[in-house]
Amino acid sequence: MKRLLILGGTAEARALAAAIAETLPGRAEAVTSWAGRTGRAPDVAGATRVGGFGGGAGMVDYIKSEGIDIVIDATHTFAETISDHAHDAALIAEVPRLCLMRPPWRLPPGSRWVEVADLEAAAEAVGKFAKRVFLTSGRQTLEAFAGIKDVWFLVRLIDPPAEPLALAAYEVATGRPPFTIEHEKALMAEHNIDTLVSKSSGGPLPAKITAAVELGLPIVLIAPPPPVPGTRADSVATALEWIELQL
Numbered sequence: 001m002k003r004l005l006i007l008g009g010t011a012e013a014r015a016l017a018a019a020i021a022e023t024l025p026g027r028a029e030a031v032t033s034w035a036g037r038t039g040r041a042p043d044v045a046g047a048t049r050v051g052g053f054g055g056g057a058g059m060v061d062y063i064k065s066e067g068i069d070i071v072i073d074a075t076h077t078f079a080e081t082i083s084d085h086a087h088d089a090a091l092i093a094e095v096p097r098l099c100l101m102r103p104p105w106r107l108p109p110g111s112r113w114v115e116v117a118d119l120e121a122a123a124e125a126v127g128k129f130a131k132r133v134f135l136t137s138g139r140q141t142l143e144a145f146a147g148i149k150d151v152w153f154l155v156r157l158i159d160p161p162a163e164p165l166a167l168a169a170y171e172v173a174t175g176r177p178p179f180t181i182e183h184e185k186a187l188m189a190e191h192n193i194d195t196l197v198s199k200s201s202g203g204p205l206p207a208k209i210t211a212a213v214e215l216g217l218p219i220v221l222i223a224p225p226p227p228v229p230g231t232r233a234d235s236v237a238t239a240l241e242w243i244e245l246q247l
């Protein structure tokens with residue numbers, strides 16, 4: 001029996017854990033790891049652990065003490081630090097590692113979108129042409145937009161913020177994806193949104209993007225960081241095939 005560590009925080013990590021439990025019983029068992037940033041306990045097949053490892057060295061210790069044979073980095077495209085740690089830790093602990101990475105989005109022809117290099121560039125773009133922004137890039141990105149005075153933000157967060165946000169004018173809409181296209185269109189219409197800001201996260205096109213496209217709204221996409229080196233799979237099915245080859 002091989003022991004897998006799935007680094008999660010994504011729907012793909014959950015789907016992979018479920019697929020391993022269903023298709024590889026007796027051959028592989030997975031423990032899925034979550035950072036523990038949101039209030040909800042992970043709903044995932046198999047064993048779980050929650051919270052940081054204490055850096056790359058902590059992950060090496062975990063891999064060794066828990067007898068992990070394989071590491072699957074199924075973290076979000078924008079989660080850079082944990083992926084760097086996984087890269088280094090797998091090398092040091094001498095276990096194979098696979099990155100389960102979402103394929104980039106393809107927006108429909110006729111969509112009005114611009115891709116910017118980073119959060120600062122997104123804030124600059126928004127400051128130039130937007131008045132009412134649906135900001136969906138996540139809690140940790142809000143500071144980049146703090147200096148913008150003449151823009152109103154509808155900020156989507158998973159959990160309600162513990163403290164007021166550092167934005168001049170805003171409202172918070174809480175909710176956990178997935179959302180429906182109808183929900184997203186209604187939300188944007190209700191708040192007279194004129195621009196959507198999103199990380200270019202890859203994978204299936206989320207409802208917010210389709211909704212903005214259908215409403216003809218401009219979309220500011222924040223480009224993902226460069227991927228860490230190593231073997232990659234772009235779907236749960238491909239990751240499962242790779243795992244079977246390691247057993």
Ligand code: NAP
Binds near residue numbers: 081199
């Ligand atoms: P990050 O900057 O790469 O990670 C920061 C620290 O959080 C890591 O050094 C690690 O702490 C801990 N950590 C992150 N993912 C972990 C995991 N799966 N299991 C255990 N510890 C983890 O990550 P982030 O961008 O803050 O994202 C945090 C989590 O949310 C990730 O798991 C990611 O998959 C998920 N997520 C992120 C985004 C996003 O836009 N960034 C979006 C959706 C979901 P130690 O150094 O102590 O080990």
